[in-house]
Amino acid sequence: MANPWGNSSSSLWATLGQASSVAQLAGVDALGLVSMVVQAALAARRHRDACVRLAQHVELVGGLLRELELSELMRREVTRRPLEQLGGALRRCYALVSACQDCGYLRRLLLGARMAEELRAAQHEIDMFIRLIPLVALVDSSTDNRLVKQVDKGMLSVVTDSSNCHTRFSTRASEFTKVRVQRATKLRNVGDQPFVGTVDLQEQKLFDIEELVELCTRIEEACVGFAKFNFFQIADATNNFSEKAIIGCGGFGTVYKGQLPDGLMVAVKRLDKHATIFDFDSELQLAKLQHINLVRLLGWCVHGKERIFVYEFLQNGSLDHYISDRTKGPLLDWSKRLKIIAGLTEGFVYLHKGSRFWIVHRDLKPHNILLDHNMIPKIADFGSARALSSDVAEERTIRVVGTSGYKAPEYASEGVYSMKTDVFSFGVLVLVIISGRKNTILDKQGDTVGELVRDAWCMWKDQRLHELVDPALGNVYEIAEITRCTQVALLCAQEDPADRPTMADVAAMLNSEGMSLPMEPKQPTALSKGCAGEDTSSAYMGQTSRTIDITITSSAPMSTRVQIILGPEV
Incomplete structure (x- = not known):
């Protein structure tokens, strides 16, 4: 497995090694290191969010290791060999989270993007082992077409045959995690695959x-x-x-x-x-x-x-009280809705570019838009917001929040968020303001953008946007303004983040009256033929996918269930 840290960090690790006594940890076993990382992360005062996120991924590896030890797989050379680098990775994780506790020279030295990058690299390395360890167990048992082994009252069951692969652990689980892994003919290629999927773990709830x-x-x-x-x-x-x-x-x-x-x-x-x-x-x-x-x-x-x-206190309450209410809906005529769209645009331009930070809200929806006495919109509820290191930065979270229908596809399925996450939500919100409709996600059919987005694209393409407009508006609106706002919204709600404009671009397009827009939104992906009882992630991977279900419990205040979906062999 390639070392993602590279040689450029050698001097950094020399410093971290002295600060965290990494050399003294050489004799500590992997499970001991897991516990030390978790404890150190809880005491971190800098980059705390990233430290706890890393510790939770480390704890997930620890749970997998405990089950490998129970099944005696760790005693086999073929199993131990791919995991030889795990101890070093855990020592590096411990060094990083320990450094985030330091209030002296080292902490000042490592503040900023450098430390954040190292924490992200550490999480990426640990994620490799999250994918690797269950597959090691499967490869190790592949000498028999079907191996069923029960240990300690059924805590571990490993089943492999030509049609199905299951690794099951203790059934007590509070969360559900899905990880998609591309099937490879050689185990060493697994580490080359990008980590994709949704990781939804319970964050620490300890308050100081x-x-x-x-x-x-x-x-x-x-x-x-x-x-x-x-x-x-x-x-x-x-x-x-x-x-x-x-x-x-x-x-x-x-x-x-x-x-x-x-x-x-x-x-x-x-x-x-x-x-x-x-x-x-x-x-x-x-x-x-x-x-x-x-x-x-x-x-x-x-x-x-x-x-x-x-x-x-904003006396007119939230936007959804008007959008979803037949009585209040007519009070929002088109001129007021257009001003709300313009105000939200300016608010997000400020969050993304104009403030001292690059802020991504991550939970934009009508409920979180408040209206003052002049019907000026104000963005509220920043409990899910995160600051990014730059306006082009991309982060991955283990705690996906937000509301179905407004979450960007990459955020809903993989936990990846950026400024473009808010752009997607903004696009959906504009379509809701125009139409008065909800954006329903058809999970069972592999839907990624929602029914409202698909309908709006078809109406825009066929030049029948009058069918999209909220009936509460009657005929009192400018179709040219509806067309411009809808096209901008569809550009924002595209599936690929790279295809979405920035909020600064959105402001420019909305303000350029009389000028044709430079881009056209791509057609949303067609729905698959799913069925009500079909698992969404399995349908997304196709009929040739196979799954591994893992449930892990541990002494830490966290437990999780993992579902690994194996793609077709290549």
């Missing part, structure tokens, strides 16, 4: 209250207009978090309407127990952003187990 308070205090000092609120003041404002005061519920908390003693109306977001420190930190970044099309974060409160944010 002192760390949260310190983080909020630093941002409070740096951001004008962002202040600490007293918990009892917030409780009084919301009538002790009365159910009657609830105005919304999100994935990580409940939002209440409240009135402060000075008469100011506010929206209070009370994070629930499912929210992680990453959700808290992501939402907190909104305090650093100032734009007319972003909701304002006014302050914070940490009191015992309570974690609360206070926002400006």
Whole structure:
């Protein structure tokens, strides 16, 4: 297996080796290293998100190793040989996450893109072993056409024959992971295949209250207009978090309407127990952003187990209340909808290019667009947002969030996100604003963009966009404006991220009235002939695919089930 770290990092690893005592770890077994990486990641203070993500992938490898040890496969030379580099990879992971705890010279030296790149490279290397280890078990047992081995009351079952391959572990699983691997005739080629699929693992839910308070205090000092609120003041404002005061519920908390003693109306977001420190930190970044099309974060409160944010209150509520309501729908005439589209465009141009960071929202939908008294749109709910190292950066997450119908195909299926992820969601949102329809994803038929996107493309191509327009608008609209907005939306909602424009391009196209657009959207991929009982991922790989189901439990606060889908032999 090729070393993805290369020789250019030799001096870096010499420094890391001294800082983390890597040399002293030479005698520690792989499972011991797995535990050390996980513990070190929980203590990381820099690049914390990336460290925990790496630790979870390492823990997944640890679970696989435990099962190999149970089945005595590790005693065989043919099994051990492909895994000889795993110890070195785990020591490098430990060195990286340990360095992220260091508050001295080393931490300052490694801040920024360099350290982020090393963490991504480490995760990529570990992902190779996630694919490799189950296949090693299969190859090792391939001397018999059918091998069934039960160990410890059925914890492990390995079955291989000409038609099916299964590796099953303990059935206690809280999450489901899918990994697609191209079948190769030689095991060494597996590492050359790109890691694709969706990894959906449970992130650590450990909160350090002192760390949260310190983080909020630093941002409070740096951001004008962002202040600490007293918990009892917030409780009084919301009538002790009365159910009657609830105005919304999100994935990580409940939002209440409240009135402060000075008469100011506010929206209070009370994070629930499912929210992680990453959700808290992501939402907190909104305090650093100032734009007319972003909701304002006014302050914070940490009191015992309570974690609360206070926002400006927007009296017209969310966009979906108008789009999905037959009574309120007519209140949004075409001129108002066009202004909403323009405002959202400007908001995302700012997030992607104009702020001090490159921010990807990752959960754009009508529910997260709020309207003020002048119907000016404001982007809200930054709990899923992430900052990128550049406007062309691409990251992979183990925790895919968002709403079906608005998630970009590469993000929904592989966890890959970038600025183009928001561009896709924006395109779908524009089509929803124009049509008043929902974008339904037909999973069982290999759908990647949604029914609304496909219908809109056909109507645009056949020049019958009047059929797309929301009936609530009547005939009061300009068909030329509808055509331009629809074509731009379809360009944004293309399947390949490389085909999508940037939000700056979107703004230019929407503002260039009277000029023909330079690009035409590609036709969405046709649906496959799926059936109701068919697994989506298997249908996507085709009839010749085979699957390996693995369920892993461990001592860490995380468990997962893995489904590896093998493509046809090449």
